Amino acid sequence: MKLTVLMDNNTYIDRYYLGEPAVSYWIEEGGKKILFDTGYSDAFLYNAQKMGIDLGETDMIVISHGHNDHTRGLTYLAERFDLRGTPILAHPHCFDKKKYGDQEIGAPFSREQMSELAELRLERGPVRITERLTFLGEIPMKNDFEPMPEIGIVHRGEKVIKDNLTEDTALAYRSDDGIFIITGCSHRGICNIAEYAKIVCGTERIKGVIGGFHLFENDTRLSRTVSYFKEQEIKHFYPCHCVSFEAKAEMSRSLKIEEVGVGMELEL
Ligand SMILES: [Zn+2]
Numbered sequence: 598m599k600l601t602v603l604m605d606n607n608t609y610i611d612r613y614y615l616g617e618p619a620v621s622y623w624i625e626e627g628g629k630k631i632l633f634d635t636g637y638s639d640a641f642l643y644n645a646q647k648m649g650i651d652l653g654e655t656d657m658i659v660i661s662h663g664h665n666d667h668t669r670g671l672t673y674l675a676e677r678f679d680l681r682g683t684p685i686l687a688h689p690h691c692f693d694k695k696k697y698g699d700q701e702i703g704a705p706f707s708r709e710q711m712s713e714l715a716e717l718r719l720e721r722g723p724v725r726i727t728e729r730l731t732f733l734g735e736i737p738m739k740n741d742f743e744p745m746p747e748i749g750i751v752h753r754g755e756k757v758i759k760d761n762l763t764e765d766t767a768l769a770y771r772s773d774d775g776i777f778i779i780t781g782c783s784h785r786g787i788c789n790i791a792e793y794a795k796i797v798c799g800t801e802r803i804k805g806v807i808g809g810f811h812l813f814e815n816d817t818r819l820s821r822t823v824s825y826f827k828e829q830e831i832k833h834f835y836p837c838h839c840v841s842f843e844a845k846a847e848m849s850r851s852l853k854i855e856e857v858g859v860g861m862e863l864e865l
Pocket residue numbers: 662664782784
C-alpha cells in the first residue's frame with residue numbers, strides 16, 4: 598500500500614503545496630486507487646495535480662465522516678470530474694444535514710444529490726475494498742475514556758438530534774506484521790477504532806495509525822490513549838489534523854511520533 602497526503606493542516610518547509618485544516622489521502626493498494634476524504638476546498642485538486650496524481654483515475658472514494666473539512670472538496674471534485682460510475686463508500690448517516698449553531702458543518706450534498714452525481718454506496722460496514730484494505734464502518738464505542746462525541750445537531754429523517762457522529766469510521770490495512778489504521782477525525786475514539794479493527798481484521802497487532810485523533814487537551818483521554826498505544830508497542834504513529842501541539846508534545850514523551858504534512862508518502 599502506498600499512501601500520499603493530499604491535504605493536511607501542516608505543510609513542509611520548501612515544498613510548495615497548499616495546506617488547510619482538513620484531510621485528504623490518496624491510497625494505492627492492490628491495483629486500486631482510492632481517494633480517502635476530499636478536504637475542505639479545491640486545494641487538494643491543486644496539490645494532486647502538482648504531485649502528478651490523476652484524480653480522474655480514482656476507482657473509489659471513501660469518506661470517513663460527514664464534516665465539511667472531509668467532504669466539502671466533493672463539490673470541486675464533481676465539478677472537475679464526471680463521477681458517475683465512481684463508487685463513494687460511506688456510512689448511511691454520512692450525508693445527513695449537520696449544524697453547529699448557525700453554521701452548516703456537514704457534507705455539501707444530501708444523500709439524494711450525491712447519488713445523482715456518483716455511485717453512492719452506503720454501508721454500516723465492514724466492507725473489504727481490496728484483499729488487505731477494509732472499510733470498518735460503524736465503530737462500536739466500548740471503552741470508558743473516549744466519551745460519546747456530540748458536535749452540534751444532525752437531521753435524521755424527521756428528527757433533529759444531537760450529533761454523536763455515528764458515521765465516523767476509518768480504514769484498516771492488514772500488512773504482514775500488523776494492522777495500519779487510516780482515520781479522518783476519530784470522533785468515535787482512536788482506541789475504539791483500533792480495537793474494532795483487530796476484531797474485523799482477525800489479528801491483534803496494531804502496527805501503525807495515521808490521521809486526526811481528535812485530541813486537544815492534556816486530559817485523561819490523552820493519557821489513556823498514549824498508554825494504549827504504548828501497550829500496543831506501536832511502530833508507526835502519525836497524529837495529525839485534529840491533534841493539538843500540546844497533545845503531540847505530551848505524546849512524544851512516551852511514543853515516537855512522525856510529522857505528517859502535505860506531500861508525505863508512506864509505503865507499507
Ligand atoms: Zn470531524
